Amino acid sequence: MLKDTFARRALTLKSSEVRELLKLTDSEDIISFGGGLPAEETFPVEEMKILCNEVLSENGAKTMQYAVSEGYDELHKIIAELMGEKGITVEPCDILITSGSQQGLDLTAKVFLDEGDVVLCESPTYLSAINAFNPCYPEYMEIEMDEEGLIIEDLKKKLNKNKNIKILYTIPDYQNPTGRRMSLERRKALMDVASNYDLIIVEDNPYSELCFDGNNFPPLKSFDTEGRVIYLSTFSKTVCPGFRVGWVSASKEILKKYILLKQGTDLHTNFFTQMLIARYIEKYDIKAHIKDNILIYKKRKDTMLDSIKRYFPEGISYTDPQGGMFLWVTLPQMISSRELLVNAMKRGVAFVQGSAFYPGGGHENTMRLNFSGLTEEKITKGVKILGELLTEELKK
Secondary structure, eight states, rough: OOOGGGOOOTTOOOOOOOHHHHHOOSSSOOEESSSSSOGGGGGGGHHHHHHHHHHHHHHHGGGOOOOOTTTTTHHHHHHHHHHHHTOOOOOOOGGESSSSHHHHHHHHHHHHTTTOOOOESSSSSOOOHHHHGGGGOOEEEEEEEEEEOOOOHHHHHHHHHHHHHHEEEEEOOOOOOOOOOHHHHHHHHHHHHHHHHHEEEEEEEEETTTTTSOOOOOGGGGOSSSSSSEEEEEEETOOOOOTOEEEEEOOOOOOOHHHHHHTTSSSSSHHHHEEEEEEHHHHHHHHHHHHHHHHHHHHHHHOOOOOOOOHTTTTEEEESSOOOOSSEOOOOOOOHHHHHHHHHHTTTTTTGGGGOTTTTTTTTTTEEEOOTTHHHHHHHHHHHHHHHHHHHHEEE
C-alpha cells in the first residue's frame, strides 16, 4: 500500500553504507578511521559557555524568534571579510547562511538538476555530494585526477562529448576523499575552460583553512569574473560541526534561487548558533585557533604516514596531503577493501571503502582513512592492525 504512495525518490533511496558503518563504530572499542570528525578537543567549549550567556543577555527573546532566510547580517559581514582575505571580492548580500555546507549541496541539486542532467565531478568525489545530488536523478561523468587535481585534458574530452552538462562539482583544497590539492596552474586552466565552455562550477571549500605547509592557493572563486563559480564553505571544520553553520556565495541571480528554495526547506538556519559563531569570531582570535588545530592535525597525519610506512606491506600507495583530514590508499588490485573492512571490523578497526566515492562504483582496491578525529596512539594501533591484515591478504 505505502509503495504506491511514496514518491519515486523515496522508493529508490538507499541507506548510506558509510552512515550505517558509523553507527557501528560509535564505540570506544572501535578505532574508526571512517568519519570525517574534527578533534573534539579543538571545540571552543569554554568560550561558548561565556558567549551563550552574553548573547542571551543582550538579545533576549530575539535569539529564539524566527529570522530572515538569508541569515544573520553580522555574520554576513564577517564571512565577506574572511572571503576577502582569500582574494574573493564579495558583498555581504551575496551570501546565504546554510545549515552546514551539506545544505548548500542539497540546494545546488534543487537549483540546477533535472533528471538526466550531467554532473561533472572528480574521480573519486565526496560521497555526501553524490547522496545530495542523487534524488534529482542526474548522470555523472567522472574526471580523472592526479596529484595536482582534476586533469584538464580529460575534462575537455568530457565537455566535448556531452552537451547536457549542468555543473562541475569540485573540492580544490585537500579533497575529500583523497586529500589532494589542485595546483595553481590547474585552477587557472580550469577557469579558462569554464569560460570557454560556459560551465558553472560548484566549489566546495570546507578544508582550505587546514593548510599544513603554509602554502595555500587562492580559491577558484577568486579568479571568477563572470559569476560562474558557486562557493560553498562552513565553520564545521574550523569552529565546530554541531552548530551546523555554513554558507553559499554566488552571483545575485543564482543566489536568489538558493534563497527561495531554502525558504521552502527550513525557513532559516539556526539563528542562535549564527549569533554565537559571529560573536566568537568578533571576540576571539579565530586565526590562532585554526593554527592550533593545524598543529594537532598535522601531527596526526604524520603519525598515520609514519605508521603506514612502518606496518603496511610493499605494493601499496597512498597520498601525503598537505592539509585537510584524509588520506587515500590504493591497494593491489587483488585486494578488496570491502572484504578487508569486514575483517578489520572484527579486530576493532573501521574505515571507508573507496568504491563509495565513485558514482559509477568499482575501484574496490581503494580506501579512505581519516586522521583528524583520533589520538596518535589510536592511529598507530589501528594502522598496525590494518597492516597485519594486508600482509595476511597478500600471503594468500
